[in-house]
Amino acid sequence: PTGTTTIGARTEHLAIEKAANGHADGVVDWVEHLGDQNHLHVTVGAKKLVTLTDPDTPLAKGDRVTIRYRSPLYFGSDGHRLM
Template sequence: AINLLPTGLLPDGSAPAGTKTIGARTEHLAIEKAVNGHADGVVDWVEHLGDQNHLHVTVGPKKLVTLTDPDTDLGQGDKVVIRYRSPLYFGADGQRLM
């Protein structure tokens, strides 16, 4: 599934002009434990599903769900830093921006 996030929720400096929504699938997100005090979100829970895990994270007012490795060291309550990796950008009309 794709997470549809508003601009400004996470650092998105490379978003093209006119971006209103950012689409982020698992491959579009880099999530790591926060180590220096700054955090973008908090892990709500890790849902273990055999060979993969669903990672549920709260970022401001939004909830996002992504996949993580079965052997992840992330757990409930962990503060995380989240960065985009080549996400999809959409304008106010819902059309994808290049």
């Protein structure tokens, strides 16, 4: 929305999939197995992203991935959430 200065995204706001057609947003550094969930470590440009993923994720170290937002949170310059 107009006035957005920051986008917030929790695990449920991200769709991370293996890249197709040559386009990738990041690369999987590793998948940390923690029982009923996994921590997915991804490098996106010069930044690191760590999020949760299902225990049966098909992603593995070295996979190129696309990352898409699903209903993220938007914040204005005052730090308040925009609706």
